[in-house]
Amino acid sequence: MANHKTKLELTWIGKENRPKLEPRILVEDPAKSYHAPFRTGKADLFDNRLILGDNLLALKALEWEFAGKIKCIYIDPPYNTGSAFTHYDDGVEHSLWLSLIRDRLELLQRLLSKDGSIWISIDDNEAHYLKVLCDETFGRANFVATMIWEKRKSRENRRVFSFNHDYILVFAKDKASFEAVRNPVELSRDVLVRYKNPDNDPRGPWQSVSANAQAGHATPSQFYKLKLPSGKVIDPPKGRCWLYTKERMQEEITDGNVWFGPDGDSVPRIKKFLKNSEDAGLTPETIWPADEVGTNDEAKKGLIELLPDAPVFDNLKPESLLQRVVHIATNPGDFVLDSFAGSGTTGAVAHKMGRRWIMVELGEHCHTHIIPRLKKVIDGEDKGGITEAVGWKGGGGFRYYRLGPSLLQKDEFGNWIISKEYNPSMLAEAMCKMEGFTYAPSDTVYWQHGHSTETDFIYVTTQTLTREQLQKLSDEVGESRSLLVMCGAFRVKNLDEFPNLTVKKIPKAVLSRCEWGHDDYSLEIAALPLRSAISDQQSAIGGEEGNQPSAASSQRKPRTKAERRASAQQSSLFDFPAEEKKR
Ligand SMILES: C[S@@+](CC[C@H](N)C(=O)[O-])C[C@H]1O[C@@H](n2cnc3c(N)ncnc32)[C@H](O)[C@@H]1O
Numbered sequence: 001m002a003n004h005k006t007k008l009e010l011t012w013i014g015k016e017n018r019p020k021l022e023p024r025i026l027v028e029d030p031a032k033s034y035h036a037p038f039r040t041g042k043a044d045l046f047d048n049r050l051i052l053g054d055n056l057l058a059l060k061a062l063e064w065e066f067a068g069k070i071k072c073i074y075i076d077p078p079y080n081t082g083s084a085f086t087h088y089d090d091g092v093e094h095s096l097w098l099s100l101i102r103d104r105l106e107l108l109q110r111l112l113s114k115d116g117s118i119w120i121s122i123d124d125n126e127a128h129y130l131k132v133l134c135d136e137t138f139g140r141a142n143f144v145a146t147m148i149w150e151k152r153k154s155r156e157n158r159r160v161f162s163f164n165h166d167y168i169l170v171f172a173k174d175k176a177s178f179e180a181v182r183n184p185v186e187l188s189r190d191v192l193v194r195y196k197n198p199d200n201d202p203r204g205p206w207q208s209v210s211a212n213a214q215a216g217h218a219t220p221s222q223f224y225k226l227k228l229p230s231g232k233v234i235d236p237p238k239g240r241c242w243l244y245t246k247e248r249m250q251e252e253i254t255d256g257n258v259w260f261g262p263d264g265d266s267v268p269r270i271k272k273f274l275k276n277s278e279d280a281g282l283t284p285e286t287i288w289p290a291d292e293v294g295t296n297d298e299a300k301k302g303l304i305e306l307l308p309d310a311p312v313f314d315n316l317k318p319e320s321l322l323q324r325v326v327h328i329a330t331n332p333g334d335f336v337l338d339s340f341a342g343s344g345t346t347g348a349v350a351h352k353m354g355r356r357w358i359m360v361e362l363g364e365h366c367h368t369h370i371i372p373r374l375k376k377v378i379d380g381e382d383k384g385g386i387t388e389a390v391g392w393k394g395g396g397g398f399r400y401y402r403l404g405p406s407l408l409q410k411d412e413f414g415n416w417i418i419s420k421e422y423n424p425s426m427l428a429e430a431m432c433k434m435e436g437f438t439y440a441p442s443d444t445v446y447w448q449h450g451h452s453t454e455t456d457f458i459y460v461t462t463q464t465l466t467r468e469q470l471q472k473l474s475d476e477v478g479e480s481r482s483l484l485v486m487c488g489a490f491r492v493k494n495l496d497e498f499p500n501l502t503v504k505k506i507p508k509a510v511l512s513r514c515e516w517g518h519d520d521y522s523l524e525i526a527a528l529p530l531r532s533a534i535s536d537q538q539s540a541i542g543g544e545e546g547n548q549p550s551a552a553s554s555q556r557k558p559r560t561k562a563e564r565r566a567s568a569q570q571s572s573l574f575d576f577p578a579e580e581k582k583r
Pocket of ligand 1: 053054055056076077078315316317318339340341342343344345346360361362363365521522
């Protein structure tokens with residue numbers, strides 16, 4: 001029988017292919033980690049993380065520790081404007097972009113806390129496809145809103161339309177939970193000036209609103225004569241009723257919540273105190289004007305001032321834009337993650353706002369921009385961006401990590417062996433990740449490298465274990481505990497002799513779990529389908545403004561075919577310097 005419940009979905013070339021990711025370990029390079037020389041207060045945060053590497057592997061590496069813990073994810077992925085490839089083919093590039101983003105979104109979704117939200121910068125090239133993709137990943141019911149950010153104020157006259165805005169798509173992990181915690185935005189100066197205190201009310205400044213309403217839905221109890229402090233008696237204006245019943249109005253007057261003008265002779269108005277509106281704040285609007293949150297150009301100028309010697313990037317996001325995102329979505333101490341870090345705007349803003357942060361960046365600008373920028377933030381030397389607005393003075397720190405190498409490699413005979421780069425503690429950590437154990441090596445018990453519960457442990461060794469060794473382990477573990485033993489080999493026929501042990505050989509036990517030795521999931525040129533095989537029906541994408549922070553001056557375009565091939569093979573879809581426009 002035909003299935004009438006056809007699923008509504010977006011399809012593209014290669015949608016069904018999903019990488020089997022290796023859960024890599026993260027290796028800290030303490031020489032690149034940085035922290036302030038002293039604490040400025042209890043709220044200082046030192047355990048922020050900067051990770052160099054492909055974000056797909058990095059997100060997978062973070063999954064075990066951070067699943068369900070990230071309150072706010074902001075990403076600013078390359079917009080797929082037709083500038084990422086030397087040989088641009090819309091159908092292929094479009095499909096690749098969708099696959100690359102989908103794989104990352106699925107991991108990001110797992111990292112979000114129940115009340116968490118993801119904010120994605122994007123423009124017209126992919127915004128509408130991305131919305132559908134996010135519907136599939138996060139659930140259509142968890143769509144929150146699309147922000148329109150005015151990214152430039154000047155008119156771009158060389159184009160048919162001057163594209164002055166980007167979008168920020170917002171999805172929640174669970175919309176109801178997000179709505180319960182989302183912060184209102186602060187009152188703007190325009191709103192603040194409306195609050196005054198002509199009667200020196202000890203409760204502070206207030207503004208007044210009408211004490212009467214349209215009579216249409218009124219009850220008879222809202223029509224009565226009201227005596228003003230001056231002695232004058234009035235009715236509600238024609239066609240209107242009083243806002244409250246007579247009794248309630250009297251209570252409000254007694255509580256000093258009604259204003260009759262300086263002489264006590266004016267039509268009454270209800271006092272609304274700033275104190276209360278601050279508590280409630282304002283509902284965030286979906287149009288974010290440049291005057292409130294800044295422009296691309298302001299962000300670029302700010303970074304040039306901060307890092308005058310670093311290559312210049314385009315399409316950076318202003319700190320005030322990120323401040324609004326972080327403010328709405330998080331509270332101090334929450335985790336903020338950006339896996340397309342660029343120049344590090346998200347981390348800089350999160351740091352200044354007292355949030356913990358994790359950033360991932362693949363490009364060399366991790367070293368040329370992010371590290372020097374964050375050092376200046378920590379040293380209190382960054383006077384730009386939101387520093388003044390949030391009163392940032394410096395402090396805290398971050399740890400710098402690289403992705404560990406692939407755990408398995410092939411030897412000269414083509415056999416899989418444990419990579420020689422792995423020392424015992426790296427191996428133990430990697431095995432914990434593979435097997436879903438928390439890595440927590442004991443100082444006193446040699447066989448406790450990690451645990452999954454209070455009574456279930458893991459022991460990792462490259463040794464070949466004898467019967468006597470296993471017997472000794474089994475005796476020490478005892479009846480009330482269990483142990484997973486990951487070893488090079490074992491010399492025992494019947495493992496049933498040790499009911500409290502599960503013994504597995506590495507690498508055999510993990511070999512088929514994932515793809516080994518795969519370091520870059522950004523783009524596989526070799527895997528591209530041939531043009532003739534492409535039946536993609538999607539319409540052409542004619543964008544011109546890339547979203548790669550292109551170090552404009554530093555890269556020469558490949559000229560020969562060989563150069564282009566080599567260059568394309570090294571590059572990721574996301575890190576290629578901006579190319580000439582494609583039409
Ligand atoms: C548009 S930029 C982000 C700019 C950032 N919002 C800012 O204000 O500085 C996108 C960044 O994502 C990085 N990127 C692209 N693909 C990546 C990947 N697979 N893994 C990690 N980073 C990646 C690029 O190198 C680039 O720096």
